[in-house]
Amino acid sequence: xxxxKPDGVTPSQTVGPYFAYxxxxxGKYDWNDTFSNNLVTADTSGERIRIEGQVFxxxxxxxxxxxxxIWQADAQGRFSDPQDKRALPNTSFKGFGRIGTDANGGFVFxxxxxxxxxxxxxxxxxxxxxxxxxxxxxxxxxxSRIYFDGEAANAADPVLALVPADRRATLIATRQPGNGNAVxxxxxxxxxxxxxxxxxx
Amino acid sequence: xxxxxxxxxxxxxxxxLSPAYKSTVxxxxxxxxxxxxxxxxxxxxxVYGHETVRENDHDLTVQGKGEPLGERIIVHxxxxxxxxxxxxxxxxxxxxxxxxxxxxxxxxxHPAPLDPNFTGAGRxxxxxxxxxxFVTIKPGAYPWGNHxxxxxxxxxxxxxxxxxxxxxxxxxxxxxxxxxxxxxPIFNSVTDxxxxxxxxxxxxxxxxxxxxxxxxxxxxxxRGRNATPMENK
Numbered sequence: 100x101x102x103x104k105p106d107g108v109t110p111s112q113t114v115g116p117y118f119a120y121x122x123x124x125x126g127k128y129d130w131n132d133t134f135s136n137n138l139v140t141a142d143t144s145g146e147r148i149r150i151e152g153q154v155f156x157x158x159x160x161x162x163x164x165x166x167x168x169i170w171q172a173d174a175q176g177r178f179s180d181p182q183d184k185r186a187l188p189n190t191s192f193k194g195f196g197r198i199g200t201d202a203n204g205g206f207v208f209x210x211x212x213x214x215x216x217x218x219x220x221x222x223x224x225x226x227x228x229x230x231x232x233x234x235x236x237x238x239x240x241x242x243s244r245i246y247f248d249g250e251a252a253n254a255a256d257p258v259l260a261l262v263p264a265d266r267r268a269t270l271i272a273t274r275q276p277g278n279g280n281a282v283x284x285x286x287x288x289x290x291x292x293x294x295x296x297x298x299x300x
Numbered sequence: 301x302x303x304x305x306x307x308x309x310x311x312x313x314x315x316x317l318s319p320a321y322k323s324t325v326x327x328x329x330x331x332x333x334x335x336x337x338x339x340x341x342x343x344x345x346x347v348y349g350h351e352t353v354r355e356n357d358h359d360l361t362v363q364g365k366g367e368p369l370g371e372r373i374i375v376h377x378x379x380x381x382x383x384x385x386x387x388x389x390x391x392x393x394x395x396x397x398x399x400x401x402x403x404x405x406x407x408x409x410h411p412a413p414l415d416p417n418f419t420g421a422g423r424x425x426x427x428x429x430x431x432x433x434f435v436t437i438k439p440g441a442y443p444w445g446n447h448x449x450x451x452x453x454x455x456x457x458x459x460x461x462x463x464x465x466x467x468x469x470x471x472x473x474x475x476x477x478x479x480x481x482x483x484x485p486i487f488n489s490v491t492d493x494x495x496x497x498x499x500x501x502x503x504x505x506x507x508x509x510x511x512x513x514x515x516x517x518x519x520x521x522x523r524g525r526n527a528t529p530m531e532n533k
Contacts, residue, residue, distance in 0.1 A: 104384045105521040107312045109498050110490040112472040113321075115457065117405035121395025121421035122459060128404065130421045133352045133393065157326035164407075170345060170465045180344035182463070195346035218339045229341050229465055236323025238314040238489050240470065241333075242342075258336050266331075289327045299307060299333035300342055300466050 111239040116164050118233075123166060123199035136198035138171075138210040143192045145174025145211030147280040150245065150272055153204040154232070157290030161204030165234040167287075169196045169208060169245070171227075176214030212247065212281070218257050225252035225259065232287060232297075241297040245285050246271045262296050269295045303524040305338060305466045309382060310523075312498075314489035321485040322446055338466065345464040353391070358424040360436040364417030370399025370437035374507065374515040375473070378430040379460055381524035386430020392520075393423045393459040394434060401440030401454075410442050435513065441480060453480035453487060462522035473518045474500045 120128035125135075139147060154162040172178050173192045177185050198206045215223045228245040246253055248271050253259055259267055272283035287295050316328040356362050361372055379387040397403045397420060400412035404419055418437060426432045439454045455472040462468065474487065481487055490496045501516040508515040 105380055105382060105498075105519070107495055107498065107521065108309050108382060108523055109312075109469060109471050109519075109521045110495045111313045111469060112457075112486060112489075112499065113323075114459075114470050116407055117397075117403040118395060118457065118459075120404050120419065121393060121457070124421070127406075128421070129419055131352060131354075133391065133423065134346075157330065160326075162327070168468070170341070172341070178340060178344040180347050182344050183340060193346065216340050219337055224339060224341070227341065231465070231468060233470060234327060236321070236325075236327035237316065238318055238321065238324060238486070239310075239316055240468070241316075241329065242466070244341075258339070261334055261336055290330050294329060294331050296331075297329050297333050299310075299335045300305075300338060 113235055113238050114166055114233045116235040118166060119199050123197060125199065134195060134197040136196050136206070136208045138192065138194065138196045138208065140191045143211060145192075148210060148212050149280060149282045150208045150210065150228075150285050151282065152206060152285040152287060154200050154206070154234075154287045155204060155289065155293075159291070161200075162234055162289065163200055163202050163204055165200040165204065165232065167198055167200070167206055168231045168233070169210070170194060170229045171210065172213040172216050174211055174214050176216045215252065222257055223252065225250050225256035227256075227258075232289070234289075237289075241289075242300050243287070243295055243297050244270055247283060248273050266296050269293065302527040303381065303463055304527045305343075305464065305523045306525065307335070312490070312492065312495040314491070318485065318489040321489055342466045343464050345461060345467065353423055353425050357422055358432075358434050360418065360420065360422045360434065363419055366417045368398065368415045368418035368437050370415075370418075372435065372513040373438050374433065374435055374509065374513050375456065375501065375518055376431070376433035376504075376507065376515065377501075377518040377520065379426045379432060379462070379520045379522065380430060381463070381522055383526050386426070386428075387462050387522060387524075388426060388428045388430055390426045390430070390461050391423065392426060392432045394421070394456050396420045396436065396456040397439040397442055399437050399440050401442030412440070412442070438475070446485060451480055451483070453478040453484050458520060460520055460522060463524050467522040467524050469520065469522055471499060471520070475516065476500055476503055
C-alpha cells in the first residue's frame with residue numbers, strides 16, 4: 100500500500116545517554132538483547148577474529164556512552180540479505196553486531212574475517228567491515244569502515260583510494276601480537292588530529 | 301525494484317555540530333566527511349529475524365507484575381521509504397522515560413520516582429505493509445544539564461533499520477503542541493521546520509480506544525527511492 104508521498108525523511112536525533120537498557124542491555128537491565136557483539140556460531144566458517152578498541156572524543160577523553168554497529172560479508176564475501184542474490188553457503192552467519200562501550204570507552208567484536216566484496220564496477224574491494232557510530236552528542240550517526248593491516252588488497256581498494264594517504268591508517272585495524280585467534284586493534288576518534296575517517300554515504 | 305539512497309536526502313538531518321546542544325562540540329567530526337559510492341556493503345543490511353520479538357514486546361504496559369502508572373497511549377504508524385512505500389518486516393525498537401520523566405538507566409539521577417512496573421523498552425516488527433503498533437505510557441518531560449533550566453520535551457526514542465545499512469535511523473518522536481519545543485536544542489538542531497514537524501506525532505482520535513487509551517500516529521520515513529520511478533503514474 101502506498102501512503103501519501105512523504106516530503107522527506109524523518110530527521111535523525113541522538114541516541115542520548117540512556118539507550119543501553121533498550122538497545123544494549125547485556126544482562127544489566129531486565130530486557131533481552133536483540134543483537135550482540137558476538138557474530139560467530141559454532142558452524143560459522145571463516146577465520147575467527149577479535150576486534151577491540153576504544154572510542155575517544157575531541158579532548159581525547161573516552162566515550163563510555165557510545166553504541167557501535169557493524170555489518171559485514173561472510174568469509175566468501177556474501178551478505179546475509181536477500182538483496183545479495185548469490186547463494187549463501189554460510190547461512191548461520193548474519194553479519195550484524197552491536198555493542199555499547201564500557202566505562203573506558205572500550206568495545207570488542209568477535210567475528211570472522213570478511214571475504215572480498217565487489218564495488219559497483221565489479222572491482223574487488225579489500226576485506227572490510229562497515230561501521231556505524233552512535234552516541235550522546237551525536238545527532239546523526241557516523242559511518243566508517245574497518246580494514247585490516249597486512250592485506251595486500253588494501254593497496255588497490257577503491258574506497259581507501261579516496262582517503263588522503265595520511266588519514267588511511269585511521270581505517271586500518273592493527274594486528275596485535277599473540278598466538279591463537281587473530282586480535283585486531285581499532286580505536287575510534289570522533290574528532291581532532293587522530294580523527295577517524297567518516298564517510299558521507 | 302532497486303532502491304537508491306541519494307545523499308541529498310540527508311539534508312533533512314541536523315548538522316553534526318550543533319553548538320546549542322553542547323555535547324556535539326567535542327563529538328562531531330572536525331574534518332570533512334569523504335563522499336563515496338555505495339557498494340554492496342552499504343546497499344545491504346541486516347535482515348531481522350522474528351526470533352527476538354516476543355509476544356508482548358510491543359506492549360510496555362504488560363511487562364511488569366502490575367500496570368505502570370501514567371497515561372496509557374497507543375503509538376502506531378507506518379515505516380515508509382521516501383516514495384511512501386511501506387517498509388515490511390523491519391525491526392522497530394523504542395525506549396523512553398516513564399510517566400515521571402525518569403529512565404531506568406543507572407546514569408539517570410533525576411529525582412523522580414522509578415516505576416517498578418515500567419522498564420520503558422519495547423520492540424516490534426513492521427508487518428507486510430510497514431505498519432507497527434505499540435502500547436505504552438506517555439513519557440514525562442525531564443531536566444538535563446545542557447544549560448540553565450533545560451528540559452527535554454516528552455519524547456520516545458525510536459531505532460529502525462529499513463532496507464540497507466544506510467537507511468538506518470535513530471530518532472525521537474515528540475508529542476503535538478509541546479510548550480518546550482522552542483527551548484530544546486536537540487529538537488531545534490533540525491533547522492528546517494517541515495523536517496522538524498516530521499518528528500512530531502499527530503493525535504489520532506479515530507484510533508483512540510474509547511474508555512481505554514489515547515492514540516498517536518507516527519510515520520517514520522527512511523531513506524530509499526525507487527531507482528526507476530514510473531513517471532506516468
